[in-house]
Amino acid sequence: MNGRKARQRAAEHRRKVESALKEIRAAQPRLVAQNDDVEMWHRGPAVLVVPVLRDDYPPELKAAVQTRRRASLELECPCGVEVRVTEGGQAAVRHAVDCPASDEVLSRLAAEAGQEVRRVDG
Numbered sequence: 001m002n003g004r005k006a007r008q009r010a011a012e013h014r015r016k017v018e019s020a021l022k023e024i025r026a027a028q029p030r031l032v033a034q035n036d037d038v039e040m041w042h043r044g045p046a047v048l049v050v051p052v053l054r055d056d057y058p059p060e061l062k063a064a065v066q067t068r069r070r071a072s073l074e075l076e077c078p079c080g081v082e083v084r085v086t087e088g089g090q091a092a093v094r095h096a097v098d099c100p101a102s103d104e105v106l107s108r109l110a111a112e113a114g115q116e117v118r119r120v121d122g
């Protein structure tokens, strides 16, 4: 692939991502399924999978899971998440490493609490 084609492809992908994000943000999240560990939400064209908030979590873990859920559903977080949209329209957020909702911190808090928190939304 030459440079111009690569740039065209990248620009096209960026346009698709931007239009998908616009559609996602314009829609309201709607809970479509859940089990003990995770909930599945639809928001516009996106499927969002978030960890279930359990009553028996200690406060720090509960707060982290809450932040994670809010960020996943709203695609926003105080840490300034990076939102990625795949070719298939799947949206995922990546938190700053020191954010309580990041993979790293959430895993550590869960381990300390002897709990397992399923993180499936990237």
Ligand SMILES: [Zn+2]
Pocket (backbone or CB within 6 Å): 071, 077, 078, 079, 080, 081, 095, 096, 099, 100, 101, 102
């Ligand atoms: Zn965050």
